[in-house]
Amino acid sequence: MIIGVPREVKEEENRVAVTPTGVSAFVSHGHKVLVQKGAGLGSGILDRSYETAGARLLESGEEIWQEANLLMKVKEPQPSEFKFLRSGLILFAYLHLAANEEVTRTLSKKKVTAIAYETIQLEDGSLPLLTPMSEVAGRLALQVGAWCLQAENGGRGILLGGASGVRPGKVVILGAGISGSNACQVAAGMGAYVSILDVNPSKLRYIHDILGGHVTTLMSNRANIEEEVVDADLVIGAVLIPGAKAPKLLSRSLVKLMKPGAALVDISIDQGGCAETSRPTTHHKPIYTDEEVVHYCVANMPAIVPYTSTYALTNATLSYGLEIADKGFPKALREDTALAKGLNTYEGKITHQGVATAFGIHITPVKEVLGG
Ligand SMILES: NC(=O)c1ccc[n+]([C@@H]2O[C@H](COP(=O)([O-])OP(=O)(O)OC[C@H]3O[C@@H](n4cnc5c(N)ncnc54)[C@H](O)[C@@H]3O)[C@@H](O)[C@H]2O)c1
Numbered sequence: 001m002i003i004g005v006p007r008e009v010k011e012e013e014n015r016v017a018v019t020p021t022g023v024s025a026f027v028s029h030g031h032k033v034l035v036q037k038g039a040g041l042g043s044g045i046l047d048r049s050y051e052t053a054g055a056r057l058l059e060s061g062e063e064i065w066q067e068a069n070l071l072m073k074v075k076e077p078q079p080s081e082f083k084f085l086r087s088g089l090i091l092f093a094y095l096h097l098a099a100n101e102e103v104t105r106t107l108s109k110k111k112v113t114a115i116a117y118e119t120i121q122l123e124d125g126s127l128p129l130l131t132p133m134s135e136v137a138g139r140l141a142l143q144v145g146a147w148c149l150q151a152e153n154g155g156r157g158i159l160l161g162g163a164s165g166v167r168p169g170k171v172v173i174l175g176a177g178i179s180g181s182n183a184c185q186v187a188a189g190m191g192a193y194v195s196i197l198d199v200n201p202s203k204l205r206y207i208h209d210i211l212g213g214h215v216t217t218l219m220s221n222r223a224n225i226e227e228e229v230v231d232a233d234l235v236i237g238a239v240l241i242p243g244a245k246a247p248k249l250l251s252r253s254l255v256k257l258m259k260p261g262a263a264l265v266d267i268s269i270d271q272g273g274c275a276e277t278s279r280p281t282t283h284h285k286p287i288y289t290d291e292e293v294v295h296y297c298v299a300n301m302p303a304i305v306p307y308t309s310t311y312a313l314t315n316a317t318l319s320y321g322l323e324i325a326d327k328g329f330p331k332a333l334r335e336d337t338a339l340a341k342g343l344n345t346y347e348g349k350i351t352h353q354g355v356a357t358a359f360g361i362h363i364t365p366v367k368e369v370l371g372g
Contacts, residue, residue, distance in 0.1 A: 001031045001032075001069045001070050001325040001328070002031070002032045002033075002034060002067055002068050002069050002070070003018070003026050003031055003032070003033045003034070003068060003069075003070050003071075003072060003321070003325060004033075004034050004064040004065060004067065004068025004070070004071045004072070005017055005018045005023075005033065005034065005035045005036065005039055005055075005064070005072055005073075006036045006039065006061040006064045006065065006071070006073065006081075007036045007037075007038055007039040007061060008039075008042075008073065008074050008075055009061075009078050009080055009081060010075045010076075010078055012282070012283050012284075012300065012303050013042075013074060013075050013300075013303060014042025014043060014303060014306035015042065015043055015074045015302075015303070015306050015309050015310045015313060016039045016040045016042070016043050016045065016074065016310055016314075017072040017073050017074050017092075017093065017313075017314065017317070018033070018035070018072050018314060018318070018321070019040070019043075019045060019310060019311060019314045020040075020045065020049040020050050020052065020053035020055075021053070021314075021318075022314050022318045022321070023035065023050055023053035023054055023055045024053045024054060025318060025322060026321070026322065026325060027053065027054035027055075029322060029325065029326055031325050032056070033050075033054065033055040033056070034055065034056050034057075034058055034063075034064045034067060034068060035047075035050045035055040035056070035057055035058070035064075036057070036058055036059075036060070036061050036064055037057050037058065037059055040310075042306050043306040043307050043309075043310040043311075044306075044307045045310070061081075061084075062084060065081070065084035065085075065089075066084070068089070069088075069089070069090060070090045070092060070321070070324055070325055071089055071090065071091050071092070071093075072092050072093065072317070072321055073091070073092070073093035074093060074094060074313070075093060075094055076093060076094065076095045076096060076097075076100060076103050077091070077093075077103060077106070077107075079102075082106050082110075085106060085107065085110035085112050086110060086111075086112070087110065087111035087112070087347075088111070088113070089112050089113065090112075090113045090115065090324060090329055091107070091112050091113065091114045091115065092115045092117070092317070092320070092321060092324065092342075093116070093117060094116065094117045094118055094129075095107075095114060095116035095117075095118070095344055096116070096118060097114075097116065097344050097345075097352070097355040097358075098352075098354045098355050098357075098358040099358075101358075101359050104344075104345070104350070104355055104358075104359060104361075105359075107344070107345045108345050108348050108349070108350060108361075109348065111346075111347050111348045112345060113329055113343070113345070113346050113347075114343070114344045114345040114346075115324070115333075115339070115342040115343055115344065116342050116344045116352070117129035117130070117317060117342070118130050119341055119342050119344060119352055119354070120320065120338050120339055120341055120342040121338055121341045122338050123337070123338070125242075128316055128338070129313075129316050129317055129320070131178050131316070132309075132312035132313050132315065132316050133302045133309065133312070133313065134177070134178035134179040134182070134267075135178060135179070135182045135312065136301070136302040136305060136308060136309050136312055137179050137182075137267050137301040137302055138178065138179035138180060138181065138182030138183040138184075138186075138236075138238060138267065139182045139183065139185075139186050140301050140302070140304070140305060141179070141183045141186075141236045141238070141265045141267055141301070142160070142171070142183060142186040142187050142190060142234075142236075143186075144265055144286070144296050144298075144301070145160075145171070145234040145236065145263050145265045145296070146159075146160050146190075146234075148234070148263035148265065148287055148294040148296050149169065149233060149234060149261070149262075149263050149294070153287060153294060154261065154287075154289050154294045155261050155262075155263055155294050156233060156259065156260070156261035156262060156263075157261070158233050160187070160190050160191070160192040160233070160234065161190045161191035161192060162191060162192075167193075168191050168192045168193050169192050169193070169233035169234060170192065170193045170194075170195075170231060170232050170233050170234070171183075171187040171192045171193070171194045171195075171232065171233065171234045171235075171236065172194075172195050172196075172197070172228045172229055172232040172234070172235045172236070173187070173194065173195070173196040173197070173235075173236045173238060174197055174220065174225070174235065174236065174237050174238060174239050174249055174250075174274060175197075175198055175220075175237070175238035175239035175240065175268070175274075176196050176197070176198035176200070176203040176204055176206070176207050176217070176238075177198070177203060177238065177239075177240060179238040179267050180196060180198070180203075180236070180238035180239075181196075181203070181206070181207055183236050183238060183267075184196050184207055184211060184215055185210075185211065187215075187236075188211050188214040188215050192234075194214070194215045194216070195215065195216040195217075195218055195228050196215060196216070196217055196218070197217075197218045197219065197220035197224055197225060197228065198217075198219075198220050199219070199220045201219070204217040204218075204219070205217075220249070225249055225250070225254075226254060226257075229250065229254060229257075229258060230254075230257045230258060230259075231259065232258065232259075232262055233259070233262055233263070234262065234263045234264075234265065235250070235258070235262070235263070235264045235265070236264075236265050236266075236267065237249070237250070237264065237265070237266040237267055237268045237269075237273065237274035237275060237278070238267045238268060239268050239274050240268060240271060241271075244271075245271055245272040246268040246269075246271040246272050246273055246274045247274060248273075248274060248275065248276055249274045249275070250264070250274060250275035250276065250277070251276050252276040252277055252291065255275055255276070255277045255290070255291045255293055256291045258291070258292075258293050260292040260293075261292065261293075261294070262293050262294070263293065263294040263295075263296065264277075264278070264293055264294070264295050264296070265296045265297075266278040266295065266296070266297045267301065269297040269298070269299050270299040270300075273297060275295075277290045277291055277293070277295060278295060278297045279295075279297060280297055280298075280299050281295070281296065281297045281298050282298060283298055283300075283303060283304055286298050320336075320339055320342075323335075323336060323339060324339070330369070330370045330371070333366070333370055334370050340366050340370065341366070343366050343369065346364075346369050347369075349364035349369065350362070350363055350364065351363065351364055351365070351366045351369055352366075
């Protein structure tokens with residue numbers, strides 16, 4: 001197969017879909033890889049590293065789109081790329097179609113075989129290609145939260161780890177899933193006083209087992225949230241109810257009760273955010289102050305650490321990319337039910353329930369498409 005790796009064109013997107021290690025893997029399986037010049041620069045990967053790994057470098061993205069059988073990208077196609085979409089092309093990327101009718105209808109009209117990273121799902125319900133970005137966002141939440149607390153950003157001027165003879169800061173984490181537990185480990189490592197809340201006792205038990213003694217685990221309910229949040233220096237929102245909007249755990253009146261200059265990093269902003277005062281921000285202007293609390297609500301946090309994010313993402317996507325390239329479509333999806341859940345559009349049909357429901361389009365079940 002010919003695998004195409006174009007440069008990302010979405011604003012602020014510095015990741016790349018395949019690393020030189022990935023190129024070597026595809027080449028060793030007998031495939032050909034085309035990489036657009038400069039595709040890895042945002043992640044610190046030089047063109048010559050791709051060449052050494054066996055890729056052919058091309059100047060124009062257009063040529064890559066035209067020649068590739070399997071096009072690997074990080075983000076969904078942008079309007080400037082719509083003209084490259086064509087019947088029979090296998091597109092493998094983050095697509096988030098349920099939130100984007102224009103891309104959904106374009107992929108369907110152009111009869112692209114679109115496989116979305118984010119809907120690949122293992123039998124236990126976990127989403128293996130979303131997990132690495134939640135890990136990055138969770139760890140990053142402490143870094144940006146500490147920055148929000150600096151005086152020049154309107155914060156309380158608190159160093160989370162404290163100093164000898166001075167109390168550490170208090171970090172409250174809402175949600176003990178992937179991003180919350182990663183935030184928790186970093187917060188504890190920084191020497192902050194940490195409490196973490198979840199509605200799922202087994203998530204709390206896991207944190208208690210690995211960090212007990214350094215972290216307070218609490219059941220998430222109104223009373224506990226209020227008690228913890230009012231004297232917090234940094235609150236991290238890391239909740240998720242799959243397929244639904246994030247629950248609003250922090251009302252405006254509760255945010256008002258927080259300490260002036262405290263900070264809120266709302267990782268769950270991509271699902272609407274868990275505070276009534278949260279609204280999406282961008283890396284250009286990541287923070288704003290509301291009710292005297294510094295809010296950081298960037299929906300694509302991993303984009304500011306493209307090196308780590310690229311490697312974390314491609315560690316997870318490569319094996320699926322190889323499956324598709326080695327077995328082709330539809331065999332690869334027939335033999336891997338997790339990968340089959342990634343199929344969103346095929347031959348003009350919508351094959352994912354969430355996407356079909358979002359736009360009132362008829363769903364064609366993946367099973368029907370795969371036949372066999
Ligand atoms: N902003 C970003 O850049 C970025 C990056 C990655 C992920 N995310 C988002 O972060 C959110 C969390 O992702 P994740 O992978 O950690 O999810 P996850 O499913 O691993 O964890 C979510 C946790 O929230 C808990 N929860 C649900 N309702 C709760 C409540 N009322 N109180 C307390 N806990 C509750 C769940 O039990 C679960 O443990 C998602 O919306 C995800 O899309 C954002």
